[in-house]
Amino acid sequence: MEKNQDFSTYLTEKLNQNDLDAYSQKLNSLNQDVNIRLEVFLTAKKKYHHQLITRHEYQQAKTSYQEAKANYQELIKIKAFKNNLTNINGLLKATPQSDPSYQTVVNEQKAAQKLYTEFKEVVKSQGRWGNLEKLSSTAVEIKNLAFRYDEDQPLVLDDINLKINHGEYVAIVGHNGSGKSTLSKLLIGVLQPDEGSIKIFGNLMQDSNVEKVRQFVGIVFQNPDNQFIGSTVQDDIAFGLENHRVDPELMPEIIHRSATRVGMENFLDKEPLMLSGGQKQRVAIASTLALDSDIIIFDEATSMLDPKGRREIKEIMVNLKNEGQKTILSITHDMDEILNASKVMVMNQGKLVRFGDPATVMGDKEFLRSIGLELPFVSMVEDALNNKGIKVQEGAKNLAELVDHLCTLK
Numbered sequence: 001m002e003k004n005q006d007f008s009t010y011l012t013e014k015l016n017q018n019d020l021d022a023y024s025q026k027l028n029s030l031n032q033d034v035n036i037r038l039e040v041f042l043t044a045k046k047k048y049h050h051q052l053i054t055r056h057e058y059q060q061a062k063t064s065y066q067e068a069k070a071n072y073q074e075l076i077k078i079k080a081f082k083n084n085l086t087n088i089n090g091l092l093k094a095t096p097q098s099d100p101s102y103q104t105v106v107n108e109q110k111a112a113q114k115l116y117t118e119f120k121e122v123v124k125s126q127g128r129w130g131n132l133e134k135l136s137s138t139a140v141e142i143k144n145l146a147f148r149y150d151e152d153q154p155l156v157l158d159d160i161n162l163k164i165n166h167g168e169y170v171a172i173v174g175h176n177g178s179g180k181s182t183l184s185k186l187l188i189g190v191l192q193p194d195e196g197s198i199k200i201f202g203n204l205m206q207d208s209n210v211e212k213v214r215q216f217v218g219i220v221f222q223n224p225d226n227q228f229i230g231s232t233v234q235d236d237i238a239f240g241l242e243n244h245r246v247d248p249e250l251m252p253e254i255i256h257r258s259a260t261r262v263g264m265e266n267f268l269d270k271e272p273l274m275l276s277g278g279q280k281q282r283v284a285i286a287s288t289l290a291l292d293s294d295i296i297i298f299d300e301a302t303s304m305l306d307p308k309g310r311r312e313i314k315e316i317m318v319n320l321k322n323e324g325q326k327t328i329l330s331i332t333h334d335m336d337e338i339l340n341a342s343k344v345m346v347m348n349q350g351k352l353v354r355f356g357d358p359a360t361v362m363g364d365k366e367f368l369r370s371i372g373l374e375l376p377f378v379s380m381v382e383d384a385l386n387n388k389g390i391k392v393q394e395g396a397k398n399l400a401e402l403v404d405h406l407c408t409l410k
């Protein structure tokens with residue numbers, strides 16, 4: 001591989017726009033190199049985990065990726081453009097205004113200043129390390145979104161419009177096939193809209209920035225087994241961090257902290273085989289917490305778990321909601337979960353048919369039944385009591401609340 005030192009030979013003594021262009025190209029090519037080798041490494045890691053390749057082959061892929069990464073990092077840290085500016089600043093200071101070359105030096109200083117600013121822009125925007133800023137406190141804004149899997153197929157998502165503020169917990173419900181998972185795939189950039197737009201914290205998602213927008217969005221899927229990639233809990237959380245190129249020195253602390261948040265800190269060396277489904281899901285959540293994703297999507301994350309696992313995961317989701325630092329989108333068939341949410345989205349045949357607070361959405365029982373949705377258990381009990389002539393006020397969040405309310409009735 002070409003070394004960066006070679007790059008410095010491109011540089012002229014006084015840097016100009018050509019140097020910056022050459023730098024930008026070089027950085028771009030090294031960045032692509034990192035991406036390719038990262039893919040190879042991640043594939044090798046999976047294969048090694050399933051014993052399809054030898055440890056040596058796995059190590060080779062790892063080393064090759066680390067070398068590419070080191071090269072890229074080295075080029076990012078290059079001081080040439082800063083030094084260029086420092087030198088000319090020095091010259092400007094040393095040049096008296098009466099000197100015939102003074103105006104030329106002033107112009108050169110301006111040019112060097114501009115070049116340095118542009119250099120920083122190049123570093124910021126090149127490659128996946130450039131971070132996007134949050135341009136808005138609206139976590140998700142969707143406008144006129146339409147999507148179909150095939151041109152000759154009907155729309156799977158049809159004119160979706162919505163806004164979700166940061167910190168909200170949104171439950172997404174709807175009959176099988178209503179488009180919930182498809183929506184989540186658009187939000188993580190795996191699929192692209194046919195029409196309309198998605199903004200994440202004000203950043204319009206487009207081909208060129210999908211990777212970067214994804215820094216904001218994590219997802220936990222239904223099947224705990226399909227999500228476990230590492231050979232231990234620790235490895236599994238580290239996998240995502242490697243993928244996001246977190247400094248290896250920082251990893252142990254991040255891993256420990258995120259595992260602690262889901263009560264898995266004593267399982268770091270355990271293998272997936274040793275874990276229950278609920279514990280695996282907790283690890284999946286820890287992985288998204290480790291990446292510090294501001295938005296976490298749960299796509300039926302509790303549906304394959306036993307009641308205990310389900311309770312544990314729901315508890316973690318409620319804790320995350322109460323901490324108020326995350327936006328949570330939870331796709332669920334568990335109508336009871338809705339009562340934990342701050343908003344409910346109801347999907348039906350690709351359309352967003354209701355979007356509002358749980359009490360209002362749940363109040364329209366006839367409508368929910370008409371599109372094949374169950375009511376939350378507590379709402380069904382309220383309904384049954386009212387039908388029996390026991391007039392209860394509707395809208396309890398859980399059975400305990402309903403019982404308390406019943407106790408106050410005369």
Ligand SMILES: Nc1ncnc2c1ncn2[C@@H]1O[C@H](COP(=O)(O)OP(=O)(O)OP(=O)(O)O)[C@@H](O)[C@H]1O
Binds near residue numbers: 178181183
């Ligand atoms: N990869 C695919 N290719 C073609 N059609 C697809 C694909 N994935 C899903 N669909 C179709 O798109 C529609 C929406 O599917 P989606 O998985 O988004 O629904 P969902 O609301 O998540 O359903 P469920 O509750 O069963 O998970 C369905 O009609 C489905 O058959």
Ligand SMILES: [Mg+2]
Binds near residue numbers: 180181182
């Ligand atoms: Mg689905």
